Amino acid sequence: MMRAGPSQEEIRRHNLGVLLRHVHLGGPTSRAELTTRMGLNRSTIMALTADLTAAGLVREELPRVTGRAGRPSLVVRPESARVYVLAFDIGVDRLVAARVGLGGVILDRREAARERGAFDLPEVAGRLAAFTGEMLAATRGDTLCVGVGVSFSGGVRGADGVVRFSPNMGVSDLPLGPELARRLGLDIPVAVGNDANLGALAEQSRGVGVGTRDLVYLHGDVGIGGGVIVDGRLLGGHGGYGGEVGHMVVNAGGRPCPCGARGCLEAEVGERALLEAAGRFGRQVGRDAVRAVVDAAGRGDFVAQEALARVGDWLGIGVASLVNIFNPEVVVFGGTLREIFLGAAAQVRSRITTDALPAAREGLRLRTPALGEDATLAGAAELAFAQVLADPLDALARVGG
Amino acid sequence: MMRAGPSQEEIRRHNLGVLLRHVHLGGPTSRAELTTRMGLNRSTIMALTADLTAAGLVREELPRVTGRAGRPSLVVRPESARVYVLAFDIGVDRLVAARVGLGGVILDRREAARERGAFDLPEVAGRLAAFTGEMLAATRGDTLCVGVGVSFSGGVRGADGVVRFSPNMGVSDLPLGPELARRLGLDIPVAVGNDANLGALAEQSRGVGVGTRDLVYLHGDVGIGGGVIVDGRLLGGHGGYGGEVGHMVVNAGGRPCPCGARGCLEAEVGERALLEAAGRFGRQVGRDAVRAVVDAAGRGDFVAQEALARVGDWLGIGVASLVNIFNPEVVVFGGTLREIFLGAAAQVRSRITTDALPAAREGLRLRTPALGEDATLAGAAELAFAQVLADPLDALARVGG
Structure with a gap:
């Protein structure tokens, strides 16, 4: 904010990175398209592409198919194999x-x-x-x-x-x-x-969050992790430990959490909470165990249904709070939360309707990761x-x- | 992120704003100091200052006191009266x-x-x-x-x-x-x-948050508002409604909140929660009423002490969650929360110690606004x-x- 503008050499280096990022995230892109998207003239794009080609990062090719008459614009591809x-x-x-x-x-x-x-x-x-x-x-x-x-x-x-x-x-x-x-x-x-x-960065760069600038990614493993994109950038915080939404207290005095507190989102929604509620703790662990509860609920198992509804309700309360705090465009349920969200979407949505401010939930989308387990x-x-x-x-x- | 670098004219306009912001926030500043801080050469600073002077936004003066020998650097002042x-x-x-x-x-x-x-x-x-x-x-x-x-x-x-x-x-x-x-x-x-x-912006630009990039400002009025600075920028969210930390659910099923949910931070910590707990609801309202409870607690009034401890505990739970979510450097208690924080600092700190992750609370400072009620x-x-x-x-x- 308080620094002066960049030098010509800084601009060139910045532009090399921008061009490379375009083909890294967007795939093979024509020079004409890069000219438009980057707002630079053709000769600058040619020079930048030449530098990146010489460095072995991209190569230029004729496009495979061209629908237009005239000389086709060369396509810049990332050197993915190299x-x-x-x-x-x-x-x-x-x-x-x-x-x-x-x-x-x-x-x-x-x-x-x-x-x-x-x-x-x-x-x-x-x-x-x-x-x-x-x-x-x-x-x-x-x-x-x-x-x-x-x-x-x-x-x-x-x-x-x-x-x-x-x-x-x-x-x-x-x-x-x-x-x-x-x-x-x-x-x-x-x-x-x-x-x-x-996970948040990946879903924003090449998953369900492409084009969004405000995204909350929740990841279920044993616990609940969080990654938040605020105005296009990952929330880091002062020391880089921000985004620990799994340790937001949703139920003060509730279930003990491995972090030492009680009633954290993780304590109420994590793997153990679900398996205990379903009477299955200590048998199986991990994604298979979570999936087994969700499947049993889908088949009409009453205990599993109750367990999933309970956990889904706490998840909805937590997400509603995050919606009020971040006013995100997308919330992504990753890891084992994918299964839990898919099994309890009605509870989650209902809680968001009750507990999130109407303006904060306008246009909100709830999604599972496009990149799946990866x-x-x-x-x-x-x-x-x-x-x-x-x-x-x-x-x-x-x-x- | 994906745009190319700026033009020379964009850089000049940017630099004019940067220079003006320096004197707006930092007060009268010598040309030499501006040269150092902005990383530009003397002639560029002179040209920028000349433009801003011609526009009537700043003026240049000899400094009142100079400790050094030689020709003193001119001081650039904002045209505050004009x-x-x-x-x-x-x-x-x-x-x-x-x-x-x-x-x-x-x-x-x-x-x-x-x-x-x-x-x-x-x-x-x-x-x-x-x-x-x-x-x-x-x-x-x-x-x-x-x-x-x-x-x-x-x-x-x-x-x-x-x-x-x-x-x-x-x-x-x-x-x-x-x-x-x-x-x-x-x-x-x-x-x-x-x-x-x-309030968050003001405290970060010219209050207790000067120099910090991650700050949470909580404002007590009737309700509890929030403003969050993430990496130097105000958290807006997709529609601009982000930062509503007063509507984070801390006590699911707890006190009804005007927003329609139950157990929001605002419902447990707002003016009404404090006054009801102190048996004083319906008499006085506003800052004077809050101050009266805090004063009574300070004088040993048991009911007021209990009320303040209860509200302070919920405030601490909410702040602990915000510390885990944002890993801020500073949390500022503004409006009527200033009085509540000063009266219940022990509860607030104790809850943060219990409920916030050690790494997330490293270096955390709890403060009241330097700008007070303004x-x-x-x-x-x-x-x-x-x-x-x-x-x-x-x-x-x-x-x-």
Whole structure:
């Protein structure tokens, strides 16, 4: 706000990033289209494209089909097969590793189930490094890794990738980023983000939130995470721990929460609340257990119906509060909340009607993730691409591209 | 994000606004200081200052005192006596009108008590227009009004200044901006904002939040309003109705709220909750009534102490949730919440310790407004100055300056 305008060189670097982001998020785009969308003239677009082509980030091709007469505008495509990131998703019940090409294409992907219980950092980092080794062994020689991103269910210090707290993983001050960087041995910094924050970013960039500037993403795992986009940008807060909507108190004095408080949204809506209400706690865990309750309710099981209605009501109360606080355009129910929302949509909607201000809920859409179970993984990939999209040439210089 | 860089002329206009904002918020500033702060060279600063001087927005003077040898750098001052805005604060219990000079100086101010009951728009607009007439009659001939801003306790549609909802004023779809513009007859658009949003802006620009980028401002009147600054910018939401933290449900099934829900923060912490708990509802109203309970508690009145502790506990629960959601650097307790916070700080702090995540409350400061009861009025003035600070020459052209 208080800084002066940028220099010509800053503008050029900014524009290189903007152009690259266009083809990264929008796919192959004609020069003519880029000219229109970026509000720059043709020769500037040509120069920017030439720079990005020389750097090996995009290439230009004739379009496959052209409906118009005359000389067709060249199409700029991201070099998806050559330029990629490593994305990791560390959930309570699963580990996922993927190689994701520029443009968001999943080039390779490995997944393993994870046992609950004490979080063993060396073991997890070792398994992810082993997956990475397998994936890298399968790549061609001229490929370039431009970043590493990790999604984790907890509060993360962005500066160094340390997980400050994660009641559900049972860890605090876990040096996840540094340890993973050491095990990977790729000499590329490892960026770590909160799973729900990354889910929010992914759904806004390439999911149900494309084109929206105000979005709340709720992620159910064991607990409830939140990621909030305010006016197009991820809510971070002073230390980067904002968006913990799962620890909003909805029922003061209610069920105990792993965080130490009582009646948090997570305590009333999380996996344990649902399974206990359904009389199923201690049997099965995770998404399968949640799905089993929702399925049983759908088949007419009265106990399961009551449990789902109860949890759906608390979810609706929490979402109504978030609607009043954020006046979002879209609320996305991800992870296990997808199943719960689909099973209890009537309760959720009814509570929003009762408890949210009419103006705050105008135009509100309730959605499940377009990216499905890979929303957080896709967010980890976007986190890894952030540097190269902010300043492509500088980022390449740093990773030796 | 997806737009290309600005043109030279856009940069110049931006820089004019940045320089004007520096002296508006920071007071008289030397050219040398502006050069450093804006990161521009001396000749650019001279040219920008010359433009703003020619427009009558600033003037340059020799500094009064100089500790250094050599030729002193000229000081740039806002033309506070010449360039001003009209600011109005429409509260439940009072009406305030002020003439506020560039730089934030209150040049003239009128205030009247307001009776509660049906909101009579023609009467309120008439009284504010009469105050304005008195103030304008007392101005010199070469002054220039560059904007009109209004603070109102309700949800406001920014585009046209219509109050969409205000359960506590008992109005909806009230054409406040247009009616006031008509009555003032100044041919200047009237910008209307939510009181707590404006309080947040004012405290961040010139109050306890200077230098902070993440701030939550809570305003107690009859109800509880909220204004949230996220990464330096006011949280608006999709339709501009965001920040209604008073309608976050903290006690599901609890006390009825004028909004139609139950257990909202406002229902548990608002004026009526406190007065009922203290056995004083129906006697006195407003700030004096709240102050009387806090004073009685301080003198050892057991019923008042219990009432204050109860309300303070709910306030603490609500603030703890907001800390988890926003990870703010500062929470400001304005309006009647100032008294309640000062009387129940121990409860509030204790709840935050119990219910907020340690990482989210790191470095958190709880404060009362530096601008006191004029926080919302000061915010209305800032709203009125927004155009001239965004693009000084364009704004002057529009108001005929």
